[in-house]
Amino acid sequence: MGHTLMEVGRDGVAIITIVNPPVNSLSIDVLRCLKESFDQAIRRNDVKAIVVTGARGKFSGGFDISAFGGLEGAKERPKPGYISVEIITDTIEAARKPSVAAIDGLALGGGLEVAMACNARVSTSTALLGLPELQLGIIPGFGGTQRLPRLVGLTKALEMMLTSRPVKGKEAFSLGLVDGLVSPDDLVNTARQWALDILGHRRPWIASLYKTDKLEPLGEAREILKFARAQARKRAPNLHHPLVCIDVIEAGILAGPRAGLWKEAEAFEGLVKSDTCKSLVHIFFAQRGTSKVPGVTDRGLVPRHVKKVAILGGGLMGSGIATALVLSNYPVILKEVNQKFLDAGINRIKVNLQSRVKKGKLTQENFEKAFSLLKGTLEYESFKDVDMVIEAVIEDVSLKQQIFADLEKYCPPHCILASNTSTIDLDLIGERTKSQDRIVGAHFFSPAHVMPLLEIVRTKKTSPQVIVDVLDISKKIKKTPVVVGNCTGFAVNRVFFPYTQAGLLLAERGVDVYQIDKVITKFGMPMGPFRLVDLVGFGVAIATGMQFIQNFPERTYKSMLIPLMQEDKRAGETTRKGFYLYDDKRKASPDPELKNYIEKARSITGVSVDPQLVKLQERDIIEMIFFPVVNEACRVLDEGIAVKAADLDISGVFGMGFPPYRGGIIFWADSLGSKYIYSRLESWSQLYGEFFKPCAYLAARAAKGIPLSASVEQTKARL
Numbered sequence: 001m002g003h004t005l006m007e008v009g010r011d012g013v014a015i016i017t018i019v020n021p022p023v024n025s026l027s028i029d030v031l032r033c034l035k036e037s038f039d040q041a042i043r044r045n046d047v048k049a050i051v052v053t054g055a056r057g058k059f060s061g062g063f064d065i066s067a068f069g070g071l072e073g074a075k076e077r078p079k080p081g082y083i084s085v086e087i088i089t090d091t092i093e094a095a096r097k098p099s100v101a102a103i104d105g106l107a108l109g110g111g112l113e114v115a116m117a118c119n120a121r122v123s124t125s126t127a128l129l130g131l132p133e134l135q136l137g138i139i140p141g142f143g144g145t146q147r148l149p150r151l152v153g154l155t156k157a158l159e160m161m162l163t164s165r166p167v168k169g170k171e172a173f174s175l176g177l178v179d180g181l182v183s184p185d186d187l188v189n190t191a192r193q194w195a196l197d198i199l200g201h202r203r204p205w206i207a208s209l210y211k212t213d214k215l216e217p218l219g220e221a222r223e224i225l226k227f228a229r230a231q232a233r234k235r236a237p238n239l240h241h242p243l244v245c246i247d248v249i250e251a252g253i254l255a256g257p258r259a260g261l262w263k264e265a266e267a268f269e270g271l272v273k274s275d276t277c278k279s280l281v282h283i284f285f286a287q288r289g290t291s292k293v294p295g296v297t298d299r300g301l302v303p304r305h306v307k308k309v310a311i312l313g314g315g316l317m318g319s320g321i322a323t324a325l326v327l328s329n330y331p332v333i334l335k336e337v338n339q340k341f342l343d344a345g346i347n348r349i350k351v352n353l354q355s356r357v358k359k360g361k362l363t364q365e366n367f368e369k370a371f372s373l374l375k376g377t378l379e380y381e382s383f384k385d386v387d388m389v390i391e392a393v394i395e396d397v398s399l400k401q402q403i404f405a406d407l408e409k410y411c412p413p414h415c416i417l418a419s420n421t422s423t424i425d426l427d428l429i430g431e432r433t434k435s436q437d438r439i440v441g442a443h444f445f446s447p448a449h450v451m452p453l454l455e456i457v458r459t460k461k462t463s464p465q466v467i468v469d470v471l472d473i474s475k476k477i478k479k480t481p482v483v484v485g486n487c488t489g490f491a492v493n494r495v496f497f498p499y500t501q502a503g504l505l506l507a508e509r510g511v512d513v514y515q516i517d518k519v520i521t522k523f524g525m526p527m528g529p530f531r532l533v534d535l536v537g538f539g540v541a542i543a544t545g546m547q548f549i550q551n552f553p554e555r556t557y558k559s560m561l562i563p564l565m566q567e568d569k570r571a572g573e574t575t576r577k578g579f580y581l582y583d584d585k586r587k588a589s590p591d592p593e594l595k596n597y598i599e600k601a602r603s604i605t606g607v608s609v610d611p612q613l614v615k616l617q618e619r620d621i622i623e624m625i626f627f628p629v630v631n632e633a634c635r636v637l638d639e640g641i642a643v644k645a646a647d648l649d650i651s652g653v654f655g656m657g658f659p660p661y662r663g664g665i666i667f668w669a670d671s672l673g674s675k676y677i678y679s680r681l682e683s684w685s686q687l688y689g690e691f692f693k694p695c696a697y698l699a700a701r702a703a704k705g706i707p708l709s710a711s712v713e714q715t716k717a718r719l
């Protein structure tokens with residue numbers, strides 16, 4: 001159980017240490033202990049001053065996120081303001097003995113809020129300090145909305161809170177958030193001396209809550225807040241809590257910080273119960289849960305050290321993957337079939353890296369370092385000491401089979417053989433080898449050095465060691481991994497295949513294409529199905545469509561709309577014409593000619609405009625597009641392709657941009673209820689055919705009224 005420890009030195013300084021592994025989060029128990037330690041330190045005559053720090057080099061990762069649910073309805077739930085006013089303000093900040101926070105590792109959320117209530121802060125230069133609460137759908141609730149603006153000024157405080165991005169100790173020092181920088185070894189000693197210096201009036205005794213020197217004058221502050229509101233509305237129109245955060249900050253400026261604290265406490269109470277908070281907290285834990293794979297990561301296997309990686313193919317995917325790897329210090333060999341392609345691939349990687357330099361995300365020195373890790377080759381000879389190969393050539397089964405047969409010859413026997421295929425069966429790819437246990441899918445999303453998801457595809461024969469190795473690489477290259485089974489489209493493309501299909505079905509029956517995209521983006525997707533297919537390109541869309549028609553013929557909606565347009569050399573954004581027209585700046589605008597293609601497609605499919613569908617409400621459009629996606633997700637769970645529902649939530653959020661504040665596809669579906677989704681799909685399937693037919697998994701759950709995410713025998717991984 002989390003607690004605090006107090007040790008009083010001979011110098012009269014009480015060191016209070018927060019102990020709650022792994023990140024010293026602040027559970028209610030820890031906070032109560034912290035108060036007790038402070039009360040004791042204030043009472044004891046041998047204590048002159050106080051230092052607050054965290055165990056094992058971490059100050060605190062903030063309020064215990066797993067306790068959020070418990071705040072709702074729990075009997076022992078602290079009353080509003082108990083923590084922020086009674087503990088943080090009236091016990092810590094108002095103590096008649098000075099306190100200094102000694103910060104190493106991280107001081108996030110409630111952790112930083114405790115530190116800000118101390119009379120000074122010393123930190124290591126690498127520590128991370130921030131208020132990331134907004135990414136959990138709440139606002140800082142322990143006084144952060146009041147103290148941060150008073151320590152760093154309104155503009156910077158708003159930026160830190162609204163983006164949830166922490167700053168490093170070095171920047172925190174230049175902002176005035178911390179008062180001194182020290183090495184980790186000197187941290188606590190410097191802090192204790194600092195506390196004694198405050199007591200001896202050699203350093204100022206400051207209560208952050210009442211600082212005013214950093215706050216902008218009222219008129220300017222109003223303008224800054226107005227701008228922040230406009231930005232927040234634009235960036236996240238569906239989110240309410242960023243606006244609440246701004247309101248609370250404003251209240252403190254207008255009515256004084258103590259009134260601000262009470263307003264903060266009240267707003268926090270409301271937000272922690274909101275659906276947005278529940279969804280985002282689910283995403284927080286689900287994201288961390290994807291690297292826990294039953295039967296794989298619970299075997300005590302230690303990831304092997306991958307020293308060198310080879311990549312086959314320097315196209316868009318291969319070069320993106322290589323970029324991600326060299327950025328994380330992996331030496332990479334890039335192989336191509338001829339010098340021209342090789343030069344082009346290397347150049348792409350260079351451009352990817354340079355663009356990071358331009359954006360200020362990479363120093364020139366680190367650019368050179370990363371680029372020097374890349375070697376090009378046309379031969380397999382240099383593959384003899386690679387630990388992993390990632391094949392990223394075109395989607396051609398026999399070519400891939402040949403490549404894997406070659407790899408078996410040239411690579412060492414321990415080498416991981418990965419394919420970046422997005423649709424082809426891995427068993428087929430490895431058919432001509434005897435190395436099935438080390439064949440794995442490493443499905444990156446384009447652009448691979450930017451998109452955060454890595455789908456790790458295992459076959460029935462892939463060894464757990466290989467999965468553990470790839471999970472480790474994924475962590476090192478800062479991707480969120482999802483381990484899935486081998487099937488057409490794997491988890492992400494398969495689950496989201498009906499997304500475009502539903503769009504096509506509705507368009508043929510008379511629903512306006514641009515209206516569909518508008519409603520779906522308003523729902524929170526980065527782009528609607530038609531804008532997406534333009535981006536992906538019709539060539540890829542048709543090729544993937546063929547895979548689905550072959551494998552799931554009964555439920556694939558066969559529309560000729562995309563092939564008809566492609567015949568006319570409209571193939572999406574790259575040809576400047578698809579469902580939209582594109583200008584030089586890739587800005588999309590509707591095309592009046594589109595209706596001609598739709599009419600032609602309609603006549604081929606033999607469907608006519610349905611007056612019921614033409615006047616669909618927004619909600620109906622959302623459901624007709626997403627319920628088939630939910631249905632496919634249910635099949636993927638039923639077949640054990642995904643180990644748990646939360647993994648599909650993460651796949652959709654990180655691979656397709658499903659809005660995280662809706663918690664992911666299954667989480668969202670469960671908020672509507674399996675019965676409701678089943679009945680809607682069932683009635684559409686009567687009207688519009690097999691495409692909507694609810695699967696057995698969904699039917700069974702609807703019949704019993706149980707959530708789609710609940711794990712029972714059916715959803716046990718079959719692998």
Ligand SMILES: C[C@H](O)CC(=O)SCCNC(=O)CCNC(=O)[C@H](O)C(C)(C)COP(=O)(O)OP(=O)(O)OC[C@H]1O[C@@H](n2cnc3c(N)ncnc32)[C@H](O)[C@@H]1OP(=O)(O)O
Pocket residue numbers: 022023025026061062063064065066106108109110111113132133136139140141142144285288289
């Ligand atoms: C009232 C207040 O204003 C409200 C708050 O304070 S809300 C909380 C604000 N704090 C945050 O948002 C920080 C959230 N945590 C993080 O960003 C990251 O976990 C971190 C930067 C602290 C550490 O990252 P990293 O080293 O990659 O480790 P990571 O895998 O994320 O976390 C380690 C473990 O700690 C847990 N954890 C991290 N922060 C936690 C927190 N605040 N509460 C509960 N558990 C937490 C994770 O769930 C994970 O558990 P697991 O090992 O069982 O999966």
